[in-house]
Amino acid sequence: MTILIKNAELTDPSQKMDGLCSILIEDGKIKEITSERSAGKGQKTREKQPQELTVIDAEGRPVIPGLVDMHVHLREPGFEYKETIRTGTEAAVRGGITTVCCMPNTRPVIDNASITSFILSKAAQEGSCSVYPIGAITKGQKGEELAELSILHEAGCIAFSDDGRPVMDSLLMRRALEYSKILEVPLISHCEDLALAAGGVMNEGLTSVMLGLRGIPPQAEEIIVARDIALAELTGARLHIAHVSTAGSVGIIRAAKKRGITDITAETCPHYFHITEEAARDYNTFAKVNPPLRTRKDIEAIREGLQDGTIDVIATDHAPHHLDEKSGDFDSAPSGISGLETSLGLSMKLVDDGVLDMAGLVGKMALTPARILGLFSKNKKGSLKPGFDADLVILDTASEYTVDPALFRSKGVNTPFEGWKLRARAAITLSNGRIHTWT
């Protein structure tokens, strides 16, 4: 199968392209990229193509590498009523995401080779895009003893995290970081001091007091960010800090990077640079997420962190839940936002707001996460250089649309962004050379 994408306005931070391009794809890989300016030569190449050539005219629309989302909850196995590998990856490609890294808090937990293999084979059979599991740091994510990291790695886990249930024992976290060095993979830390968070359900402040909801102070995150950076410094291991939500965390990470601790990276999510704790007023359970939505000041700091490189990655922390679970009182609703189908449009607003340029945005959503996880060098993800997987997105940026969760491919309709007007979305997504379109 050969595909030719003509008139593509390509943004790929891994290579320099000028003007409109043609992208030739063969057997699911990028074969060649040519500038439309050297049309004479390109024309000849095209004439030689076999008859089963599929030509897509991008009509000058932006084309970017498929996004790499390093923080996704696919829920399968165990919570198929919330999401499955099939629906989650359908949602991903709808959102321009072609590589999904799934977190281990499934049932059973991804802490053994057979669950890892199950997810990989299920994704190969039913998935719309590439799926790479993230293994648990500790057995059962219980924070008690190390999971078999190298066996998990061999089975296909590309990083490790006890996401949602942070490793509270500092010695165990130290050992995990030290041990992970044999694998050259990052440990992804969900930074939350559980004792200090004290069962809170939203950001601590006047809003939480006035709603009568238990608050989580920003320091519950910052203490563990600081701890884990200190442990990374101690061990020389690779640390990736998940879903940064506070100005204080941005400051701590920035200072560490300035000090020369280069093996730390950090991510944030669209909800942390768009909305505040105010979204939880009226007890809106769709705005309940962990870490919680913070304040205007935190949004500003996170945007600065994205701009100056303190924050390397934008991930979704896609956390689909069943509507029934989110339809009760705030205290008992589970935390999480369904993010795969809004991430691209919400993140493109950073370009509109002048926080990032297009190449910078693609870097944070494709190239950098692929590099952090070794997917760039080993799996040919995150770039459209020849030889890389044919994962790309043709963007529709011409018409504004309204976020409507009823149209989500994800089973999770839990978004606080319903009704938002966004500009960018995927018109066509290619994942491993498979064409996905929607009407």
Add this chain to the structure above:
Amino acid sequence: MGLSSKDLTGLKDLSPEDIGLILETAAGFKDVLGRDIKKVPALRGKTTVTLFYEPSTRTRTSFELAAKRLSTDVINISVSTSSVVKGETLIDTARNVEALGADFIIVRHSSSGIAQFLAKKLKASVINAGDGTNEHPTQALLDLFTIQEKKGRLNGLKVAIVGDILHSRVAKSNIYGLTRLGAEVRLIGPPTLVPGCLKDLGVRIFYDMDKGLQGADIVMMLRIQTERQGKGFFPSAEEYFRNWGLTTARLAAADPDALVMHPGPMNRGVEIASDVADGGRSVILEQVTNGLAVRMAVLYLLSGTKQ
């Protein structure tokens, strides 16, 4: 005549006009309660359901009696006898109650926001009888009524609220109501239980009780939930009483005509000394009596809203 909303979920968003109307109407009902025949036919044929997910003696009894004095039929549902134990969700329970023809659903629940949640989903009038650590509007309204009745005004009065502000839905509702009606609110208690951010609502915060009580017209004591002591908000009941317990000696700092209030149930010797609780300045039992009139007013006015 009615309120601007079909429900009473809290004082946070209640206008001074609505508060004034409730207090005025309650005064009328208090007269009724002083008569030989204490029952009026105002709401005959209406149905009131109390749906309590937390234990309560005085609030539930007060609502039940208020509803009966207005001639509504009253059904009491408490968690141990309902199908909640079978796993029925809150909204399903409430919808079933509504389907049986309830006009008023009076709800108490340990989770903040429940009354607002039900109010949005139901056509019946929802009255919040206490939701988590959010609000307890009728308690605050009866407190406002009591102060107004005794002092003749609320505007400009110095009101000290003492104790566990953080977890107290009574305190929250009172803060909203009192500040809205022009009272000067002071919050007194240990820093672990008095969130500093409440300053943004225009109240003053004191950790030193003697300073906070200076010249106070009203001293409103809150119940210390002894079950929370283990969580380290303060070291012991003894130390708490030493610092924030109301004694006759301490009360001397307040205005000579200061009133002592408590929403009950009291922990004698923990937040309030018995001689103060039973003393001449205590209006604690009058609060209970006024609660009946205020709850009658709320039911009556909400019924008017719906027409």
